[in-house]
Amino acid sequence: MSTDLNLVPTGGPLTKNSSWRERFGGLGGNARQYGIFAALVVIILLFQGMTGGRLLYPDNVAALINQNAYVMVLAIGMVMVIIAGHIDLSVGSVVATIGGVTAISIHDWGLSWWLAVLLALVLGAVVGAWQGFWIAYVGIPAFIVTLAGMLIFRGLALAIVSQSIPVLDPTFNGIMANSLPNFLGRLGDADILTLVIGALLILTTIWAQMRSRSALRDHNLAVEAVGVFVAKIVLAALGIGVVTWLLSRSTGGTPIALAICAVLIVAYTFIMGRTVFGRHIYAIGGNRQAARLSGVSTRSVDFWIFVNIGVLAGLTGVIVTSRLGTALAAAGNGFELDAIAACFIGGAAVTGGIGRISGAIVGALIMGVLNQGLSIMGVDPSWTQVIKGLVLLLAVAYDLVSKRRAGTQ
Amino acid sequence: MGVAQGPLLTMHGISKRFGAVEALTDVDLEVHAHEVVALIGDNAAGKSTLAKIVAGALTPDSGLIEINGEAVTIPTPAAAYNLGIATVFQDFALCENLDVTANLFLGREMHGALRRSDEEMERITREVLDRLASRIPSARTPLGSLSAGQRQSVAIARTLIGSPRIVVLDEPTASLSVGQTAEVLTHIERLREMGLGIILISHNMTDVRAVSDRIEVLRLGRNNGSFVTQHASYEEIIAAITGAPRADALRHPTGATLSAVS
Ligand SMILES: Nc1ncnc2c1ncn2[C@@H]1O[C@H](COP(=O)(O)OP(=O)(O)OP(=O)(O)O)[C@@H](O)[C@H]1O
Ligand SMILES: [Mg+2]
Numbered sequence: 001m002s003t004d005l006n007l008v009p010t011g012g013p014l015t016k017n018s019s020w021r022e023r024f025g026g027l028g029g030n031a032r033q034y035g036i037f038a039a040l041v042v043i044i045l046l047f048q049g050m051t052g053g054r055l056l057y058p059d060n061v062a063a064l065i066n067q068n069a070y071v072m073v074l075a076i077g078m079v080m081v082i083i084a085g086h087i088d089l090s091v092g093s094v095v096a097t098i099g100g101v102t103a104i105s106i107h108d109w110g111l112s113w114w115l116a117v118l119l120a121l122v123l124g125a126v127v128g129a130w131q132g133f134w135i136a137y138v139g140i141p142a143f144i145v146t147l148a149g150m151l152i153f154r155g156l157a158l159a160i161v162s163q164s165i166p167v168l169d170p171t172f173n174g175i176m177a178n179s180l181p182n183f184l185g186r187l188g189d190a191d192i193l194t195l196v197i198g199a200l201l202i203l204t205t206i207w208a209q210m211r212s213r214s215a216l217r218d219h220n221l222a223v224e225a226v227g228v229f230v231a232k233i234v235l236a237a238l239g240i241g242v243v244t245w246l247l248s249r250s251t252g253g254t255p256i257a258l259a260i261c262a263v264l265i266v267a268y269t270f271i272m273g274r275t276v277f278g279r280h281i282y283a284i285g286g287n288r289q290a291a292r293l294s295g296v297s298t299r300s301v302d303f304w305i306f307v308n309i310g311v312l313a314g315l316t317g318v319i320v321t322s323r324l325g326t327a328l329a330a331a332g333n334g335f336e337l338d339a340i341a342a343c344f345i346g347g348a349a350v351t352g353g354i355g356r357i358s359g360a361i362v363g364a365l366i367m368g369v370l371n372q373g374l375s376i377m378g379v380d381p382s383w384t385q386v387i388k389g390l391v392l393l394l395a396v397a398y399d400l401v402s403k404r405r406a407g408t409q
Numbered sequence: 410m411g412v413a414q415g416p417l418l419t420m421h422g423i424s425k426r427f428g429a430v431e432a433l434t435d436v437d438l439e440v441h442a443h444e445v446v447a448l449i450g451d452n453a454a455g456k457s458t459l460a461k462i463v464a465g466a467l468t469p470d471s472g473l474i475e476i477n478g479e480a481v482t483i484p485t486p487a488a489a490y491n492l493g494i495a496t497v498f499q500d501f502a503l504c505e506n507l508d509v510t511a512n513l514f515l516g517r518e519m520h521g522a523l524r525r526s527d528e529e530m531e532r533i534t535r536e537v538l539d540r541l542a543s544r545i546p547s548a549r550t551p552l553g554s555l556s557a558g559q560r561q562s563v564a565i566a567r568t569l570i571g572s573p574r575i576v577v578l579d580e581p582t583a584s585l586s587v588g589q590t591a592e593v594l595t596h597i598e599r600l601r602e603m604g605l606g607i608i609l610i611s612h613n614m615t616d617v618r619a620v621s622d623r624i625e626v627l628r629l630g631r632n633n634g635s636f637v638t639q640h641a642s643y644e645e646i647i648a649a650i651t652g653a654p655r656a657d658a659l660r661h662p663t664g665a666t667l668s669a670v671s
Contacts, residue, residue, distance in 0.1 A: 027436070082625055108608070200498065211422065215528050216528060218528065219529065219532045220526060221532065222547075222549075270523075270524075274524045274527070275520070275524065275525060279518060279525065281512060282504070282506060283504045283515055286504035286507055287504045287506075290502035290504050291504060291515065292466075293496075293498055293502040294486060294502060294517075295485070295486040295489075295517060296516045297487065353504070354506055
């Protein structure tokens with residue numbers, strides 16, 4: 001017996017004698033995750049049929065991504081906040097304030113586009129630090145602090161923007177209007193750059209999956225059954241492939257907004273799944289007191305997740321201002337609700353401790369596809385709201401019922 | 410090894426109040442290497458409060474703490490871990506949404522430059538669980554789906570991570586089966602053989618008498634007797650716990666005095 005970390009291996013190769021439960025344990029945890037992906041595919045196919053194939057016109061796919069980039073970016077920050085057991089009601093107002101300052105910095109102060117973007121991100125961090133301070137170090141519930149923030153920053157947005165400020169910088173507006181340059185030319189009607197990016201993504205996915213599988217093997221740990229593993233990779237490759245094929249035939253190719261979202265998704269999936277910080281976010285959401293007693297510095301984790309969502313709200317300010325070519329005092333109205341809904345549709349638990357970046361993104365896409373599909377079908381926007389509300393309710397109800405059936409609270 | 414002769418942990422004049430409640434008043438405690446000190450006392454005597462102070466979960470209002478003769482402060486649980494103190498809390502502090510491995514290494518995750526070393530942590534977890542002969546199916550089981558006894562095993566397994574010098578166990582056998590309890594007592598003896606200092610808090614006099622070298626009694630937040638386990642009679646200990654004069658307890662070794670220990 002030794003208390004060192006250098007314990008001598010005792011068991012034999014565990015892959016051989018691991019139990020059924022052990023082999024498929026990971027699968028059970030992911031079942032909800034696969035369900036939400038399946039739901040997205042079903043909804044896409046449904047609307048593809050109902051719109052007579054127009055939903056997946058290449059340019060409509062590009063537009064779908066551009067129109068929903070804001071929800072995806074905010075949902076990434078929001079799902080981290082929700083997993084930690086908090087909520088952020090202020091992001092919509094913060095988007096308006098920072099969008100306003102960004103527009104002023106270009107329009108009145110003559111800042112170059114990239115300085116304006118940098119300023120937006122730094123301001124976002126400052127706003128996040130302000131709210132994080134009250135939440136983490138003073139101990140005021142996030143609900144209250146961000147409710148106050150919702151009022152404060154909407155007021156500030158009205159004060160500095162009054163109604164609207166135009167942005168005339170073509171590069172800044174191009175962030176959302178443009179696609180990655182098609183410098184590789186086109187193959188038939190397909191943008192080659194988009195095809196190359198898609199192929200690289202597929203290869204990276206396969207490589208990453210194989211690597212983590214062989215790491216488990218090296219440590220004599222149980223791995224998924226080969227069939228499940230291969231099916232997972234094939235489905236992922238198929239998904240990326242279809243989107244790549246569609247986008248490559250759109251007018252612009254790969255929207256810059258998609259590139260931004262993709263980088264964020266990969267980076268934050270890594271942070272939440274593979275880093276100590278990510279583990280601590282799940283821990284404080286699961287049992288804050290236990291995490292504290294175990295040596296997690298819960299206050300600094302709380303602080304940094306709010307700084308993080310502040311930065312992402314700053315980025316969203318850029319996205320929205322760039323898309324409209326103008327800053328509006330009313331910008332970002334209701335964004336917090338879109339982001340929160342995306343998280344819960346994507347399987348985050350209201351009580352904290354459970355949720356995923358991929359889930360939140362799929363949740364955002366489900367709402368985006370609903371929006372787009374219904375609007376192509378000419379459904380009145382007021383009914384779109386009703387339908388989105390019902391989807392949120394049903395998604396969470398399904399979650400609760402299936403959990404109860406599985407026997408866990 | 411001159412230093413090793415002195416106590417590993419010295420607590421002197423520790424006081425702690427919660428509002429009007431004086432949980433601890435001027436309490437002294439010493440733990441040597443190779444020693445199991447049982448800390449016993451009636452409910453609300455202040456045992457857990459003292460354990461939490463050692464664990465860095467509470468800071469004392471006054472008093473001195475020394476480790477190997479050096480004065481230290483233990484402001485946070487992380488500081489306690491760095492000083493080589495491992496604790497099993499009474500309401501074992503675990504996260505139900507995380508798996509066994511994640512709980513074992515919570516707050517002390519192994520990692521590289523960016524990435525956690527999950528595979529390495531899971532491998533060690535399996536070994537630790539094997540050593541404790543715990544009935545836990547897999548290192549990847551979420552805590553939420555374990556029984557109370559299994560969770561307690563996980564809490565105890567946490568003391569095997571890192572290289573602690575002092576282990577504090579607050580009622581570690583409370584919800585364990587006979588077999589598991591024996592396993593934990595053996596574990597405590599192994600820790601002692603390895604030269605650790607152990608504080609064992611328990612209401613179970615059989616366990617206390619089985620493994621401890623010394624018994625320290627707390628009563629209403631004060632020291633109320635110190636016994637060498639081998640030489641202490643049951644009646645003496647009961648009297649110290651309840652505060653009854655020793656002669657009385659000797660004259661009435663059963664009945665009212667005994668029920669106070671429960
Ligand atoms: N966080 C707290 N806030 C207020 N009072 C507390 C707190 N923690 C402990 N106390 C009080 O301090 C006293 C000692 O409590 P403690 O938990 O140390 O007792 P104990 O000896 O561990 O009892 P038990 O055998 O029941 O576990 C009790 O009167 C308790 O009410
Ligand atoms: Mg106690």
